[in-house]
Amino acid sequence: MKKVLVIHGVNLNMLGVREPGIYGNKTLEDINKIIVEKGNSCGFEMEVFQSNYEGEIVERIHKAFTDKIDFIIMNPGAFTHYSIAIRDAVSAVKIPVIEVHISNVYTREEFRHNSVTAPVSVGQITGFSYFGYLMALDYINYL
Numbered sequence: 643m644k645k646v647l648v649i650h651g652v653n654l655n656m657l658g659v660r661e662p663g664i665y666g667n668k669t670l671e672d673i674n675k676i677i678v679e680k681g682n683s684c685g686f687e688m689e690v691f692q693s694n695y696e697g698e699i700v701e702r703i704h705k706a707f708t709d710k711i712d713f714i715i716m717n718p719g720a721f722t723h724y725s726i727a728i729r730d731a732v733s734a735v736k737i738p739v740i741e742v743h744i745s746n747v748y749t750r751e752e753f754r755h756n757s758v759t760a761p762v763s764v765g766q767i768t769g770f771s772y773f774g775y776l777m778a779l780d781y782i783n784y785l
Contacts, residue, residue: 643685643686643687644684644685644686644687644712644713644782645686645687645689645709645710645711645712645713646681646686646687646688646689646711646712646713646714646715646779646782647689647690647691647702647706647709647711647713647714647715648674648677648688648689648690648691648714648715648716648775649691649692649699649702649703649714649715649716649717649718650670650690650691650692650693650716650717650719651692651693651694651699651716651717651718651719651720651721651722651728652693652694652696652718652719652720652721653694653719653720654670654692654717654719655670655692655694656670657669657670657673657744658670658672664744664745664750665744665745666744666771666772668772670692673772673775674690676772676775676776677690677715677772677775677776677779678690680775680776680779681779684779684782684783686779686782686783689711696721696725696727696728697727699718699721699725699728699731700727700728700731703728703731703732703734703735703737704731704734704735706735706737707734707735707736707737711737712737712738712782713737713738713739713740713782714732714737714738714739714740715739715740715742715775715778715779715782716732716739716740716741716742716759716763717741717742717743717744717775718741718759721759722741722743722747722754722757722758722759722760723753723754723756723757723758724758725758725759726758728758728759729758729759729761729762732759732762732763733762738764739759739762739763739764740763740764740765740766740767740778740781740782741757741759741760741763741765741766741767742766742767742768742774742775742777742778743766743767743768743769743774744770744771744772744774745768745769746768746769747768747769748768748769749769765781
């Protein structure tokens with residue numbers, strides 16, 4: 643059984659409230675329920691984690707190594723654009739990471755066009771709302 647960890651970064655706990663025109667009306671709880679149901683239907687052992695604190699995300703990535711997590715699906719939020727610490731944690735554990743963004747970061751402000759975590763990720767899915775997480779699960783299921 644594949645073990646999949648979904649990491650939601652900074653401000654994603656505010657989904658459903660935060661800029662619904664960009665991020666939609668679903669709450670993080672709604673999205674997590676959909677993700678876990680899809681993962682379970684694929685036969686995966688699922689875990690979801692959210693933090694607004696960079697260090698907690700780094701610690702969870704490190705723990706993923708000892709937990710023998712097979713894949714990480716991660717939306718680092720704003721940490722995407724500047725967290726060398728999260729990037730280095732991903733690089734250190736050598737667990738395949740799929741970076742997901744709810745909005746299309748490339749149609750937004752210029753500073754959002756750069757991802758420091760994408761170069762150490764298997765791939766990036768951006769702009770498909772919460773369906774990006776489901777696409778990542780489909781990719782893992784395909785392997």
